Amino acid sequence: MDGFDSLIGKAPAFEALLRSARMVAATEVTALIxxxxxxxxxxxxxxxxxxxxxxxxxxAAINCAALPEGLAESELFGxxxxxxxxxxxxxxxxxxxxxxxxxxxxxVNELSPAIQAKLLRFLESGECQAIGDTRVQHCDVxxxxxTNCNLxxxxxxxxxxxxxxxxxxxxxxxxxxxxAREGDIHRLLKHFCAVFAQHHHGLTPxxxxxAALRVLNLYSWPGNVRELRNFCERMMVxxxxxxxxxxNLPFNIRGDLNLLPEKxxxxxxxLPESGLELDRxxxxxxxxxxxxxxxxxxxxxxxxxxxxxxxxxRLQKYTLQTN
Numbered sequence: 001m002d003g004f005d006s007l008i009g010k011a012p013a014f015e016a017l018l019r020s021a022r023m024v025a026a027t028e029v030t031a032l033i034x035x036x037x038x039x040x041x042x043x044x045x046x047x048x049x050x051x052x053x054x055x056x057x058x059x060a061a062i063n064c065a066a067l068p069e070g071l072a073e074s075e076l077f078g079x080x081x082x083x084x085x086x087x088x089x090x091x092x093x094x095x096x097x098x099x100x101x102x103x104x105x106x107x108v109n110e111l112s113p114a115i116q117a118k119l120l121r122f123l124e125s126g127e128c129q130a131i132g133d134t135r136v137q138h139c140d141v142x143x144x145x146x147t148n149c150n151l152x153x154x155x156x157x158x159x160x161x162x163x164x165x166x167x168x169x170x171x172x173x174x175x176x177x178x179x180a181r182e183g184d185i186h187r188l189l190k191h192f193c194a195v196f197a198q199h200h201h202g203l204t205p206x207x208x209x210x211a212a213l214r215v216l217n218l219y220s221w222p223g224n225v226r227e228l229r230n231f232c233e234r235m236m237v238x239x240x241x242x243x244x245x246x247x248n249l250p251f252n253i254r255g256d257l258n259l260l261p262e263k264x265x266x267x268x269x270x271l272p273e274s275g276l277e278l279d280r281x282x283x284x285x286x287x288x289x290x291x292x293x294x295x296x297x298x299x300x301x302x303x304x305x306x307x308x309x310x311x312x313x314r315l316q317k318y319t320l321q322t323n
Contacts, residue, residue: 002051003025003046003047003048003049003050003051003055004018004021004022004047004051006043006046006047007040007043007044007047008184008187008188008191009181009184009187009188010183010184010187011176011180011181011182011183011184012182012317013176013180013181013313014175014176014181014184017044017173017174017175017176020171020173021044021047021048021173022051024048024171024173025047025048025049025050025051025052026051026052028052028053028142029170029171030123030142030143030144030145030167030168030170030171031048031144031145031170031171031172031173032108032144032145032146032147032168032169032170032171032172032173033045033144033145033146033147033172033173033174033175034146034147034148034172034173034174034175035146035148035174035175035176035177035224036148036175036177036224037148037223037224037226038178038223038224038225038226038227039175039176039177039178039224039225040175040224040225040226041106041146041148041175042061042104042106042146044173044175045059045061045102045104045144045146046059046061046104048102048144049101049102049104049142049144052102052142054100054101054102054142057098057099057100057101057102058097058098058099058100058101058102059098059101059102059104060094060097060098060101060102060103060104061104061106062075062076062094062103062104062105062106063106063107064105064106064107064108064109064110064111065106065107065110067110067111069112072111072112072115073114073115073118073131074087074091074093074130074131075093075094076093076094076095076115076118076119077093077095077096077118077122077128077129077130077131078090078091078092078093078095078096078128078130078131078133079091079093079130079131079132079133080130080131080132080133081132082132083130083131083132083133084131084132087131087132090130091130092130093128093130095122095128095139095141096128096137096139098141099139099140099141100140100141101141101142102141102142102143102144103141103142103143103144104144104145104146105119105143105144105145105146106145106146107146107147107148108145108146108147108168109147109149109151109154109159109160113161116160116161116164117161117164119164120161120163120164120167122139122143123143123164123167123168124167125138126138126139126140127139143168145168151165151169152165177221177224177309178221178224178225178227178228179220179221179307179309179310180309180310180312180313182313182314182317185213185216185217185221185228186213186217188225188228188229188232189208189213189216189228189232190205192228192229192232192233193205193206193232193235193236196232196233196236196237197236197240200236200237200240203236203240203241204240204241205236205240205241206235206236206239206240206241206242206243206244207242207243207244208243208244209243209244209245211245211246212244212245212246212248212249215246215249215253215254215255216249216253218305218306219253219255220307220309231250231253234250235248279318282314282318283318285304286300286304286311286314286315286318289301289303289304289311297311297312297315
């Protein structure tokens with residue numbers, strides 16, 4: 001099984017990411033995964049590990065934000081018995097415990113300056129010195145780091161080492177937010193509903209009518225794929241085997257249903273008998289929105305009922321220029 005099979009999506013930006021990730025997996029290069037919360041950074045790191053030469057070794061995921069500052073060095077690099085109060089046994093540390101494998105450092109921006117310095121030394125030389133040990137051990141692990149924040153801004157604020165940033169940023173892999181992944185919402189809905197139908201004792205997957213799909217595609221999904229996954233599980237538990245309508249959607253997603261055409265209401269656009277080019281209609285509406293707002297993308301996005309990121313993606317898709 002391909003390690004990347006768990007990453008569902010056909011949006012151009014997402015497929016470009018997967019192509020880069022496959023090339024990274026074939027090497028030993030350090031990688032930095034950048035993406036908003038819920039985009040699947042750990043899942044991507046696991047896929048890279050599964051397709052690498054280290055696949056038969058350990059994969060250790062570490063949430064740096066959850067490491068207590070006083071114990072972070074011990075957790076990562078280990079300690080000797082008696083090195084500090086409470087150290088009653090030797091502790092190998094997460095790096096040495098994953099020898100030959102991959103260590104995933106999630107939210108690496110949360111490490112303290114002292115640990116950042118020690119991590120930089122480890123990345124450059126493989127040196128791993130436990131607290132209270134006079135000996136320096138060498139450890140062979142691959143490091144994949146991840147962040148959901150702007151590290152350049154953290155550097156300017158003096159909260160992240162610039163030299164460590166350059167050492168981690170050898171190959172950046174930026175996961176696009178779900179709102180910018182054209183067409184992937186429907187794919188992920190089908191995937192997660194099928195997964196949860198099987199997980200919850202063979203329930204029949206829920207379906208979605210056209211109006212519900214339109215609402216779901218207009219929603220900005222601030223929690224990204226994680227939020228969509230949780231939404232699908234809710235629909236499977238509450239509406240198994242049913243067709244989900246906009247009225248069934250959570251209020252934070254459905255918003256103002258008055259924006260949706262009611263049954264029998266005259267449609268906003270009438271399809272001519274000769275047909276039309278949907279892309280051309282979308283391009284024209286984007287042109288009009290940009291013109292009406294004098295190039296203000298945020299205002300244009302509100303006029304079109306989409307997020308600013310989605311508008312920027314579609315401007316890029318159609319290679320449209322704005323003043």
